[in-house]
Amino acid sequence: MPDRIFNFSAGPGTLPLEVLQQAAKDVVNFNDKGIGLIEMSHRSKEFVAVADEAEALLREILGVPDNFKVLFLQGGASTQFAMVPMNLLGPGKKATYLNTGVWAKKAIKEAKFFGDVQVAYSSEESTFNHVPTPDDYQVDDDSEYLYLVSNNTIYGTQFHQFPKTDKMLVCDMSSDIMSKSLDFSEFGIIFAGAQKNMGPAGCAVVIIRDDLIGRTPENIPTMFRYKTHADKGSMFNTPPCFSIHVIGLVLKWLKKMGGLPVMEEMNREKAALLYKAIDATDFYRGHAEVTSRPLMNVTFNLPTPELEAKFVQEATAEGFDGLKGHRSVGGCRASIYNAFPREGVHKLISFMQKFEQQN
C-alpha cells in the first residue's frame, strides 16, 4: 500500500494531509500548552479562540452576511431534517420540498411531523437521475419555505442553478458546501454535515438568517431550538470540539489555496476530466442526466454488476478506496471533494482505461 491512498469515499471524505498532520499534533499538545486539544475545557480561552476563528474563517470564505448566524451543532444533517420544521413549522403551516433523492425523502418524512408538506417535484421514478428546472414545479403560495438538497450524494446529481421563487430557500448542502461561491440572498437556512468538504464527522454547520431564530413554537425542547445555540455561540452545552477545530484547519487550508473561486475551478476541472473519460466509451455510463451532473460525486455504471464488483475490487487493490456506490443503489461512485487531488483523478482514469481493455 502506498503512503497515502486515493480516498474516493463519499463521507467522511478525504482531507488535506497537512490538516491531518496539524490536527494530530494538536491532539497531543495544543499550541505547546502542555495539554491536548481534545482534553481542554471548551470554556478555556484557547478553545474559545479556536471556535471563534473557525466561525470567522467560514464567514469570510463563504461570504456569510452579517444577518446570518453560523452554528456548529451535533447530530449531523439528519438532525437538521427535524430541526428545520421543528423551528419553522407548526400546526397549520406548510413547507414545499423537492424530492430529488434519499436525503430529500428523509427530510420530507421529518417535516410531516410538524406541518403540511407539499412535494412539488419528484425525480424518484427516473431513479433520481436529474434535478428539476424552475419550470418543472410550482410552489404553493402559503408555503413557508422551499427545501432542496443542492447535491445528492447517493445518486450523484446537483443543482447548478438554485430555484427562482419568492419563497426563501432552505438547503441541505452537506456534500457541496465550500465547493463553489454562494449568493446568500435567497436562503433562509443552509446546513451541512462537516464530513465531506469541511472536516471530520460529528458536526453540522447551520447558517441561519437572524429573523428565523425566534419563531420556534413553545413546545420544542431546548436542544432543538436554534435560539438556544445562537444565543450561546454554539456553546450551550459542550460542543464537538475536535470537529470544530479540524473544520478551522480545513478552512485555513482552503483560504491558503485561494478560496472558493480557485476551489470551484479545480473542482470543475477534476469533474470534467472524469466525465470526459466516462463519455469516451460505452463501457462506462454516467448515472445522472448531463445537465444534473455533480462536481462532487460522480456516479457511473459498468456493463454488469459483476464487472462493477470486479472494478471496485481491483481498484481497491491498487490504492483507490471508496469507489463502491452507495449500498442502496449499487454501481460505482467517485467522490472528488475539495481535498481530493487532481493526480488521483488522472490515475483513476488510467485505471479505468486499463480495466476496460482487460474486460
Added chain:
Amino acid sequence: MPDRIFNFSAGPGTLPLEVLQQAAKDVVNFNDKGIGLIEMSHRSKEFVAVADEAEALLREILGVPDNFKVLFLQGGASTQFAMVPMNLLGPGKKATYLNTGVWAKKAIKEAKFFGDVQVAYSSEESTFNHVPTPDDYQVDDDSEYLYLVSNNTIYGTQFHQFPKTDKMLVCDMSSDIMSKSLDFSEFGIIFAGAQKNMGPAGCAVVIIRDDLIGRTPENIPTMFRYKTHADKGSMFNTPPCFSIHVIGLVLKWLKKMGGLPVMEEMNREKAALLYKAIDATDFYRGHAEVTSRPLMNVTFNLPTPELEAKFVQEATAEGFDGLKGHRSVGGCRASIYNAFPREGVHKLISFMQKFEQQN
C-alpha cells in the same frame, strides 16, 4: 510551562497521554492503511471494527448485561434530557426526578414537555450541597421512572448508594461513569457525555434496556427515537467517528490498568488525599456535606472570593489548569477523573499548603 500540565478541567477532561499519542497517529494514518481515521468512511470495515471494539470493551469493562443496548449518539447528555422523556413519556404519563443540581434541573425542564413530572426531592435551598437518602422522598406509584444525576459536576456531590425503589432508574452518569463498578439490575437507562471519563466531546453513550426501545410515541422524529439508533448499531447516520475511536482507546487503557475495581481504588485514594488536605485546615472548606462528597469533582472554597481568584491564578501559573469553579457557582473545583494522575493530587496539595502559608 512543563511538557504536560495537570488538567483539573471538569470536562472535556484530562485523558491518558498514551491515548492522545495513539489517537494522533491514527488521525494521519490509521493502521498503516494510508488513510486517516477521520477521513475514513464510517461504513468501511476498518471503522466498523473500531466501533464494534469500543462497544465490546465498554460492555466488558462495565459489565453491561445482554439485555441492554449500547448506543453512541451525538448531542451530548443535554440531548438525552429531552430524548429520555420523548421516548418514555407521553400524554398522561409521569416521571419522578431528584433535583440535586444544575443538570437535574435542566432535565426536569425537558421532561415537562412530554409528561407530568414529580420532583420528589430538591437540595436547591442548601445550594445543592448534598444528595438525598432513600428516606428523604417518596416516588409516586404511577411514575414511569426515577431520574437522578449520579454525580453533580458543578456543585460536587455524588450518590454513593443508588435509590431503593421499585421503579426503574434513569441515570445521568456523565461525570462518574467508568469510575467504579455498577449493578445494572435497577437501571432502565444510563447515559453519559463522553468528555469526562471516557474520551473527547461529541459523543454520548446511552445504555438502554431492550424492552424500553419500542415504546416511543409515533409523533417523535426519527433521530430522537432510540429504536432508530439501536436498530442500526448507532450508524443510522454518520456517527462521531473520532470520538468513538478515542473512547475505544480510553477503554483499552482502562482495561490494561485493571478495570473498574482498580480504577475505583485509585479514585478513592486520590479523593481521600484531597479531602484530608481540605479538612486539615479552616482555610479551605469543602462545599458538599461529607456523606455526599464525590470522588470526581472536589469543590471547595477559600476564605474570600478574592483569595479564590488569586489561588486559581497562581495555580495556573504553576501548571495546574482548570481549578476555577463553574461560572454559575464560583469557588474552586478540582476534577480528578480516572486519567488524572495521583502525582498531580500530591502536587496540588503541596501548592495548597504553600498558598495557605503565604496568604
